[in-house]
Amino acid sequence: MFSFITKRLLSGILLLAVVTTGTFFIAHLAIGDPTPGLLGNSATPAQQAAMRAKIGVDRPLLTQFWDWLSHAVTGDFGTSWRTFTPVNDDLALRLPVTLSVVFFATVLSAIFGVIIGIACGLRPGSVFDRVLKFASVVLFALPGYWLGIVLVQLFALGLGWFDATGYVSPEISVGGWLRSITLPSVALALGAIVMIAEQLRNSFLEVNNQDFVRTLRARGLSKRRVTRHVLRNSAPAALTVLAMMFVGLLGGAIIVELVFNLQGIGILTQQSSQNGNIPVLLGLTVMTVVFVVVINLLLDLVLGWVNPKVRDR
Amino acid sequence: MTRTRTTALVAVAVAAATALAACTSAGSNNPGGSTGGGGGGAEITELKAGVFLDVTSWDPASADIGFDGPYLSAVYDPLVALDNEAKPIPALATKWEWSADRLTLSMDLRTGVTFDDGQKFDAAAAVANLKHLKAGVRSGQAYLNVTDVSAKDEDTVELKLSKRDDSLLYFMGLGRSWMASPAAIAADALAKGPVGSGPYKFVADKSAPQSQYVFTKKDNHWDSATYPFKDVQLLPIMDQTASFNAMQSGQLNAQFANAANLPKAKEAGWNISSKPSSWVGVQFADRTGAQVKALGDAKVRQAIAYAFDSAGILQAVGNGAGTATNQLWPVDGKVYDKSMDGKYQTNMDKAKQLLAEAGYAGGFSVKMPMSPIFQAWQPAANQTFGDLGIKVEWVDMAMPDYQKNAPTYPMFLAVIAMSGNDMATLSDQVTTAQWYNPNPSVDKFPEVKALVDEVEKAEPAAQTELLKKLNTKLVDLAWWDVWYQADNMYFSAKGIKVQPVTGMMFPTLRFIQRG
Numbered sequence: 001m002f003s004f005i006t007k008r009l010l011s012g013i014l015l016l017a018v019v020t021t022g023t024f025f026i027a028h029l030a031i032g033d034p035t036p037g038l039l040g041n042s043a044t045p046a047q048q049a050a051m052r053a054k055i056g057v058d059r060p061l062l063t064q065f066w067d068w069l070s071h072a073v074t075g076d077f078g079t080s081w082r083t084f085t086p087v088n089d090d091l092a093l094r095l096p097v098t099l100s101v102v103f104f105a106t107v108l109s110a111i112f113g114v115i116i117g118i119a120c121g122l123r124p125g126s127v128f129d130r131v132l133k134f135a136s137v138v139l140f141a142l143p144g145y146w147l148g149i150v151l152v153q154l155f156a157l158g159l160g161w162f163d164a165t166g167y168v169s170p171e172i173s174v175g176g177w178l179r180s181i182t183l184p185s186v187a188l189a190l191g192a193i194v195m196i197a198e199q200l201r202n203s204f205l206e207v208n209n210q211d212f213v214r215t216l217r218a219r220g221l222s223k224r225r226v227t228r229h230v231l232r233n234s235a236p237a238a239l240t241v242l243a244m245m246f247v248g249l250l251g252g253a254i255i256v257e258l259v260f261n262l263q264g265i266g267i268l269t270q271q272s273s274q275n276g277n278i279p280v281l282l283g284l285t286v287m288t289v290v291f292v293v294v295i296n297l298l299l300d301l302v303l304g305w306v307n308p309k310v311r312d313r
Numbered sequence: 314m315t316r317t318r319t320t321a322l323v324a325v326a327v328a329a330a331t332a333l334a335a336c337t338s339a340g341s342n343n344p345g346g347s348t349g350g351g352g353g354g355a356e357i358t359e360l361k362a363g364v365f366l367d368v369t370s371w372d373p374a375s376a377d378i379g380f381d382g383p384y385l386s387a388v389y390d391p392l393v394a395l396d397n398e399a400k401p402i403p404a405l406a407t408k409w410e411w412s413a414d415r416l417t418l419s420m421d422l423r424t425g426v427t428f429d430d431g432q433k434f435d436a437a438a439a440v441a442n443l444k445h446l447k448a449g450v451r452s453g454q455a456y457l458n459v460t461d462v463s464a465k466d467e468d469t470v471e472l473k474l475s476k477r478d479d480s481l482l483y484f485m486g487l488g489r490s491w492m493a494s495p496a497a498i499a500a501d502a503l504a505k506g507p508v509g510s511g512p513y514k515f516v517a518d519k520s521a522p523q524s525q526y527v528f529t530k531k532d533n534h535w536d537s538a539t540y541p542f543k544d545v546q547l548l549p550i551m552d553q554t555a556s557f558n559a560m561q562s563g564q565l566n567a568q569f570a571n572a573a574n575l576p577k578a579k580e581a582g583w584n585i586s587s588k589p590s591s592w593v594g595v596q597f598a599d600r601t602g603a604q605v606k607a608l609g610d611a612k613v614r615q616a617i618a619y620a621f622d623s624a625g626i627l628q629a630v631g632n633g634a635g636t637a638t639n640q641l642w643p644v645d646g647k648v649y650d651k652s653m654d655g656k657y658q659t660n661m662d663k664a665k666q667l668l669a670e671a672g673y674a675g676g677f678s679v680k681m682p683m684s685p686i687f688q689a690w691q692p693a694a695n696q697t698f699g700d701l702g703i704k705v706e707w708v709d710m711a712m713p714d715y716q717k718n719a720p721t722y723p724m725f726l727a728v729i730a731m732s733g734n735d736m737a738t739l740s741d742q743v744t745t746a747q748w749y750n751p752n753p754s755v756d757k758f759p760e761v762k763a764l765v766d767e768v769e770k771a772e773p774a775a776q777t778e779l780l781k782k783l784n785t786k787l788v789d790l791a792w793w794d795v796w797y798q799a800d801n802m803y804f805s806a807k808g809i810k811v812q813p814v815t816g817m818m819f820p821t822l823r824f825i826q827r828g
Contacts (some may be wrong), residue, residue, distance in 0.1 A: 036717045040377070043450045051450075083370075084504045093522060152558050163563035165555045166548070167524065187578075261548070261555040263524035274711065 007298055012293030016286065020072070021204045024065055027278045034276030038081055048175050055081050068282065077283035082275055087283040090268065095287065097167045100181045101256065102249045110242055112189070113196025117238065120197065120232065132201065139277040148187040148259035155183060160178030163235035165261035177187075184260045188253060192245045199241045203234035243299040247292050272285035345693060357827070360542040363421075363556040363568035364819050367523050367549035372503035373442075373491035379730065379818040380569075381487050383547055385823035386821035387528045389491035389509035390536070391462050392420065392439065393482055393825060397812055399733030401482035404432065404536070405492055405510075413699040414479045422468040424534060428510045436464035441495040443472065455484035457745075479773060480737035487733075487816050512540040512822070522550065541827045558660025566806040569819055572634030578804045586632065590801035590811035591728050592641040593690070594621075595794040596749060599723035603759050605679050608723055612671040614791035618657040619664035622695045623796035630689045635799040639788055641731060641742055644798050648735050653788050660699060668701060676702025679723055683707040684715035685714045687726045719795070720751030729770060731798065733815035735780050743787070761786060 031037070034057065035048040043051070052058045056067065071078060077087035120129040137145075156164035162183045168176035207213065207230045216226050254266030265284055272280040314793035327520050327551040330662075336400040364365045375386055394404040403409075405649065407422040426434040440462050447456040458481070474481070497508035508516055513528035520527045528545040530537070550556040553571040560568045561581070570585075578585055595617060624637040638780015642648035663701060668674060691707070710718060719725040729749045732738045744753050744765060755762050771779055788792075801818060803811040812827030814820045 036714075039450045040716070044453075047450045047453075093524075149554060149558075155562050157558065157727065160562075163564065165564055166557040166559065167521075171523070258552040259555055261550045261552060263521070263561065267551075268523075 004304070005297070007291075008297045011127050012297065015293060016289045019289050020282065020286055021065075024068065024278075024282060025061070026059055026062070027281055028057075030280060033097065034035070034081060034278065037274065045105070058158045067249040068279075072282070078279040081277045082272075082280075087279050090280055091283055091287055094263060094265045094268045096169070097262050098250065098253055098257070098266065100167075100170075100177065100255060101184045101188065101262065101264065102246060104181050105187035105192065105249060106246045107160035107240065108185060109196055109245060111190035111195045113238065113242070114200060116197035117200025117204065118227070119235075120201040121190070121208065121230075122227070124201075124205055126211040129201070132194065132197055136198050139191045139194050144187060144191070144255045145259055147190060148184065148256055151187055152259070164165070167262050167264075180262075184253075184256045184262060187256050187259070189250055192242075195245065196238050196241055200234060200238040201247065203232060203237040207234045209225065232306055233304050237298060239302060243295050247288075247295055250291055251288055291298075323661075325466075328437075330456075346403045357546040357566060357806065358542060359546065360567060360809065360822075360825060361546045361548070361565050362825070363548050363550045363559055363565045363825040365549065365551060365556070365569040366818075368526070369451075371505055371507040372449075373489075373493055374445050375504065376491075377451060378488040378490070378816070380457065380549075382817045382821040383819050383825075384526060384537075385491050385507070386490065386511065386823065387513040387526075387545055387547070388507040388511040388515050389493060390426065390434075390511050391486065391488070392422075392490035392492060394821075395483070395486035395733075395814060397814075398823070399483065399486075400813055400814060402487040404490075405439070406490075407691075409482070414658060415479075416474045418469050418472040418474070418481070419465065420472070422470065423535065424468055426510050428492075428497075428508055429514070430494045430508050432494045432496050434492060435467050436470050437467075438495045439470045439492065439669060440464050441494045443470065445489075445498045450709055452489050455481065455487075455489035455809060464653070477769065478740075479769075480740050482732055483734035483737050483816075488821070496720070507513055510538060513545055538668075539823050545822065552553060560804060566756045567809050567811055567825060568804050570802040572800070572802050572803040573630035574804070575632075575634075575802070584805045584807065584810050586805075586811050586813050587800040587802040587804065589731060589798040589816050590813075590815060591634065591730050591799045592793075592795050592797070593626075593631065593728050593799050594623075594726075594796040595694075595724055596719075596729070597724050597791075597793060598640040598720060598751050600752070600754050600790075600792065603676065603752075604723040606674050607671065607677045607702055608679075610671045610673075611790050612667045614671060614794065615657070616664040616671070616701065616704075617736040618669035618794045619660050619667065620701050620793045621693070621794060621813070622659045622697070623657075624659075626690065626693050627799075630693070631797060631799050634802055635797045635798045639795050641729075641793060641798070642738050642780070642784055643733065643794050645815075646733075646735060647777045648738075648784050650781060650784065653785065656788060657791075657794075664701060665691055674702075676704060678706070679705040680708055682704045682715055682719045682725050683709050684723050685710060686715070688729070689725050716748050720748050729735075729792075729797070730814055730818070735745075735786060736768075736776060737816070739765070739780065743792075755789055758790065761790070761792075 034055070035043065035050070035051045039047060039051055049058070056064060068078060075088070077091070079085065080087055080090055083090070116132060118125070118130050123129060137221065152164050156162045163180045166180060169179040170177040213226060213230055216229060250265070253264060254270060256262070257264045257266045269284050271277070273286070325762060364380055366384055368373065368384040369377040369381050373385060373389060380815055391404045392536040393401045396402045405423045405426065407423050409420045411418055422434070422436060422439055425529055428434060432438065443456070443462040446452040447459055447462070458474045458476045458478040459472050460475045463471050465471050492510065493503055494508040496639065497503050502508065512534040513530055516527040516529055526547045528547070530540060530543050534540070548559070550559060556565065556568050557571065557574050561566045574673060597608055597614055599605055599608045599616070607613045618639060621640070626698065627633060627635055627637050634646045637655050638644055638649070640649055640653060665674070668676065695705065727749055729742070734740055741747065742750060744755055746753055755765055761783070764779065764786055768779040768783060801813055805811050810825060810826050812820060812824040812826070814824055
């Protein structure tokens with residue numbers, strides 16, 4: 001197990017190094033001179049030069065990279081070129097917003113995806129199964145933006161159950177926090193629920209037809225115990241989808257953030273790109289890659305627990 | 314069995330949601346409930362405004378005028394403010410006087426004002442601020458003609474100008490004279506948080522930067538009567554749908570509005586206000602024909618003006634929120650001349666005739682920049698230029714690059730903020746080089762130059778009539794191809810009235826009153 005985790009961590013560190021190095025140079029090459037985005041176009045050449053000196057982009061690119069890297073390994077991602085506050089402060093402000101929504105969406109997806117997936121897997125071709133098929137097509141076709149607006153109209157403006165926009169920190173009010181993240185999480189989760197349910201259902205059917213299941217049934221095991229065996233063997237596919245979904249939502253929650261006015265990392269990424277705020281972009285990149293590595297590691301551990309054969313690969 | 318469990322699950326989920334709503338509604342900051350707008354019949358004590366953009370900087374020297382006004386006006390006092398007609402009025406400067414040659418401005422300062430860090434506001438503080446503002450990346454533009462600032466005594470400052478500047482006081486009132494603590498300026502601390510003497514105290518622990526800013530009114534501010542609301546929340550909400558939803562749900566009671574939502578706002582019984590804010594059209598950066606010879610011929614520029622269906626574009630792209638006109642002095646101002654709006658009524662035949670007379674019957678080729686913000690107008694531009702035979706090669710770029718690069722193109726699509734002061738319009742849009750007016754080229758047009766000189770030398774009382782003449786001449790020459798003046802629109806709940814100000818994308822707090 002130790003060697004398994006060590007290997008995964010080393011490959012994660014390598015991934016982190018490659019992605020952040022690539023992002024650093026690509027961002028600098030793509031943005032070029034960040035001062036117009038930061039100062040506007042009324043800045044004089046002297047003011048632009050002063051800003052370049054202040055943020056250190058007047059130095060050779062390799063010097064800048066070494067400076068950034070040597071601080072980044074200590075957890076210091078530098079200072080935002082826009083607000084001149086630590087990048088870590090920006091991330092600490094935005095990350096809980098996106099994480100709250102994405103984590104809640106993942107929990108909803110896991111619970112409902114598994115329940116629906118098993119229900120359909122147990123009764124393929126039933127009305128419920130056909131409804132799932134139809135829902136998969138519809139929910140994949142519906143734009144997230146539209147879905148968010150409909151949820152707001154129905155449950156925030158119509159019924160008044162939830163907040164239409166904004167984020168409430170759980171430190172201020174746990175109830176307020178749940179009210180503020182429920183609709184965006186549901187908007188994110190709806191598509192994921194059917195994706196996981198569909199994946200689990202197909203995997204469930206495939207395993208259900210395998211010889212060992214027939215053997216279990218022939219040995220007279222109860223339907224419940226057989227289902228547990230089938231589920232254990234069909235879970236890896238759905239778990240992989242769930243993990244991929246979490247990472248995907250983390251980077252792709254911007255539409256939902258816009259609809260619900262949640263100041264999360266999606267909007268921060270967009271704003272930083274527009275302003276040419278490279279330190280924040282790099283901080284976001286590192287954070288996202290760390291999440292990818294951690295989620296993949298957790299996935300591997302869970303898969304290994306569900307199916308011990310995986311640990312040996 | 315499965316069906317029963319599923320039904321039970323759904324019931325549990327709905328019950329949980331209902332319970333959640335019930336148990337948390339008491340903590341909600343939504344006094345208006347789902348009827349929106351908040352407040353109901355009671356006097357509204359808290360302003361919750363959706364401002365569109367986040368504050369650019371708490372340092373007045375680095376802040377934008379556009380959407381920063383409400384934020385900065387909460388925590389800073391200006392030397393000069395504006396009234397509803399955009400005329401400069403006293404604030405921390407209680408009165409002022411120009412020298413006979415209008416090259417020296419003396420200002421008497423209010424006494425007894427202290428900044429939040431205990432520093433005293435006096436002439437020395439005002440000098441430190443004015444020097445800081447003059448050196449500022451964004452604020453410096455207002456003080457281009459100011460050469461020196463000095464304290465004459467403890468409550469008098471004097472500004473020396475190299476050139477007469479009739480728009481200086483207007484720009485100071487617009488948002489270029491916020492006074493900050495001199496100690497915070499010296500420590501370069503303003504970017505991290507405001508230190509002013511304004512009517513409200515910034516409540517940092519209840520605010521979430523970039524998301525929500527909370528302010529509470531000071532008890533003893535010298536101008537307390539101007540600010541009716543005890544508490545103020547300012548929320549930057551870029552997405553217009555989210556902002557409107559927040560307004561409908563009562564999370565906001567005033568907002569920067571989208572004209573597309575006007576029918577629903579009327580239905581909700583909200584207060585609606587609007588005012589011209591930007592001109593939309595084609596900026597001819599190359600009026601002398603240095604890059605594209607054709608554009609140096611007035612007939613070609615006039616042909617383009619005749620070709621565009623301005624009223625149609627205003628309806629189709631601008632939701633009808635504005636006024637189709639070929640002028641860029643505000644349509645509700647004194648320089649604007651309604652009778653001239655018929656000069657370039659859409660007429661493609663006339664446009665082609667003018668092009669032919671100029672020797673460009675077959676059109677010509679030109680490169681123009683394009684960024685996502687301007688894509689809404691691109692189809693109309695493509696069709697019109699195409700009909701005229703003008704072959705446009707669009708060069709795509711991001712918005713910061715657009716502002717950087719557009720000035721290097723012979724002409725470009727423009728959405729440019731307007732000024733509420735007529736002399737500021739002259740300076741901003743005609744005589745001073747800006748990214749959106751990269752080549753003023755006034756000197757190359759003797760008739761224009763003579764009129765500009767006449768206006769700039771005239772007594773203020775005589776300037777309006779002279780500006781009208783200049784406006785007529787510029788329209789005749791198709792100096793720009795203005796399609797329309799777009800309005801900024803604001804919705805507010807009953808009990809709150811937003812007074813728009815041309816020049817401010819969102820008005821400062823003194824313009825948001827009960828009503």
